[in-house]
Amino acid sequence: MTPGRVRRRRAWPWRLVMFFWKYAVGVLLCLTPVTAILVVGWSYRLMQRSTLRRWHRLSGFGADKAGFHDFALGDGRTVEHVAWPNWLLGAPDAEWRGTAAPGRATRVLRRIAGSLWANLRTGFQASVNTALLVLPCGALWLLSWWGGWQNSFHKGYEQAWVGPLVGVLGIALFVLVMTYVPLAQARQASAGTWRAFWDFPLIRRLMRRRRLAALGLALVYVAAAAHGRGAW
Known part of the structure; x- marks a missing residue:
């Protein structure tokens, strides 16, 4: 031994x-x-x-x-x-x-x-990088909620389509962003520098080589989000 x-x-x-x-x-x-x-x-x-x-x-x-x-x-x-x-x-x-x-x-x-x-330093850098891609999606969802509330409160049925449309755009953007974010986070963590998060060519190659792994990682995010909302 x-x-x-x-x-x-x-x-x-x-x-x-x-x-x-x-x-x-x-x-x-x-x-x-x-x-x-x-x-x-x-x-x-x-x-x-x-x-x-x-x-x-x-x-x-x-x-x-x-x-x-x-x-x-x-x-x-x-x-x-x-x-x-x-x-x-x-x-x-x-x-x-x-x-x-x-x-x-x-x-x-x-x-x-x-x-x-x-x-603190690593967590702040990671949070800022992720927020730069994810926050625009959240802003669209917030605007969609606000539009729906305004339509319900003021009965502005002529603009009823604004809230749902903005919400769908936010969802589409989030789906696109989340094909990149998980592997970018892993890349940043492995390299130990925030700049690695924005290495688009390398992360794109990794996504192509490990498509099933990327899909599995995305499903983990979906499961965690569903559990957090009490859906499961």
Whole structure:
């Protein structure tokens, strides 16, 4: 049995405890729109770590935890992915290997609130990118609702078609946008930069290569939305 497997067997109870702890904190943070941004950032960082682990496993450099641990520690850009992302605390000083030595004040701030800042920054960037494509659809739906309400209240039957037409346009635009957004979000999370969200040529190629996967991801969004509205 390799040392990596021995470590995994010894560490799994602690990993289980940490899973429930991080999950519980995430549930609480989802209760308000502002703190939910932290959950978005945390989930993007977790997705990036999962992507790096997958690439590391496929690269042939080693599939066990110890191998990935050493790999992540070897570069300042991957050192934060040694373990699951935290909600508040940053990486210990010993894990900032491969980066320029920061000052003492910077090290203290990184240790106390490094993950909090990373979650906030990543979540804000992800939310803005998604909103730039999704908010116009929501604005059309809001205008459609307003038009229907005005028609019902003022009895302006000559303009009765405005509300439904605007609503249908919003739905059509949303369907078009959501063929792009899920893979763009995955691309941004994996690359760790907001600019990757707008890599239209690459994401278009990914959509063509993995059509069934893109369809399945879209169905997950539909199921989540239906569950959120109480339809299921």
